[in-house]
Amino acid sequence: MVNLINYKKLFYLLIIGILVFIVIKSFTSDAEATSEYNSNLIQEQIKNVGKLVVTEGHFSQVLTYKDQDRYFGGMISFDKKALVVVNSDVSVAYDLRQMKYDISEEDKTITILNIPKEEIKISPDIHYYDIEQSKLNEFTGEDFNKITRKVKADLAAKIEKSTLKANAQNRLVSELSKLLLVTHSVGWKVQYKGEEITSEKQFAL
Numbered sequence: 001m002v003n004l005i006n007y008k009k010l011f012y013l014l015i016i017g018i019l020v021f022i023v024i025k026s027f028t029s030d031a032e033a034t035s036e037y038n039s040n041l042i043q044e045q046i047k048n049v050g051k052l053v054v055t056e057g058h059f060s061q062v063l064t065y066k067d068q069d070r071y072f073g074g075m076i077s078f079d080k081k082a083l084v085v086v087n088s089d090v091s092v093a094y095d096l097r098q099m100k101y102d103i104s105e106e107d108k109t110i111t112i113l114n115i116p117k118e119e120i121k122i123s124p125d126i127h128y129y130d131i132e133q134s135k136l137n138e139f140t141g142e143d144f145n146k147i148t149r150k151v152k153a154d155l156a157a158k159i160e161k162s163t164l165k166a167n168a169q170n171r172l173v174s175e176l177s178k179l180l181l182v183t184h185s186v187g188w189k190v191q192y193k194g195e196e197i198t199s200e201k202q203f204a205l
Contacts, residue, residue, distance in 0.1 A: 055168035080133035088124040092168035
C-alpha cells in the first residue's frame with residue numbers, strides 16, 4: 001500500500017515536472033523567436049535605409065574670359081576673350097550602402113560606426129560666345145582647362161553658400177530617423193559617436 005502511494009506521488013511529480021518544463025520551454029522559445037524577429041526587422045530596416053540619398057540642384061553663371069600676350073613692355077599685345085555661359089547640374093549624395101554598423105542582440109543595441117561623407121558631383125555644360133582671338137594668341141586646350149577649373153571653383157563656392165548641402169543633410173537625417181523609429185518601437189537603442197541617440201537632431205555630421 002505504501003509503495004502504491006509512493007508510486008502515485010512519483011507519477012504526479014513527474015507530470016508536474018513535465019508541465020513546468022513545457023511552460024518554461026514555451027516562454028524561452030517565444031523570447032528567442034521575438035529576439036530573432038526584432039533583429040531581423042532591424043537588419044531589414046538598415047537594408048531599406050542603405051541606399052543612395054541624392055539631392056540635386058541647378059546653377060547658372062556667365063563670365064568673361066580674357067587673356068593677353070604682351071610684347072615690348074606692353075606696347076604691343078595680342079588679346080583673346082570669350083563670353084562663357086555655364087549651366088550646371090549639381091548633386092550632393094550620401095551612399096548609405098557604405099554605412100558601417102554593429103548589431104548586438106544581447107544588449108539590444110545597434111551602433112553606427114561610420115556615416116559616409118557626402119559626395120558632390122558637378123556636371124557643367126559650358127558654351128562659348130563672342131570669341132575673339134589673334135592669330136598670335138589663339139585659344140588652346142589649356143585655356144579651356146583653365147575655364148573649366150574656374151567654373152568648378154566658382155560653383156563649389158556657390159554650393160557652400162547655398163542650401164543644397166543643408167537639404168542633403170536633412171534628407172540623410174530623415175532616412176536615419178526611420179531606423180531610429182524602428183529600433184525604439186521594438187525596445188532597442190541606437191548609438192552613434194559613443195552616445196545613445198534619442199532624437200534625429202543627434203545625428204550630427
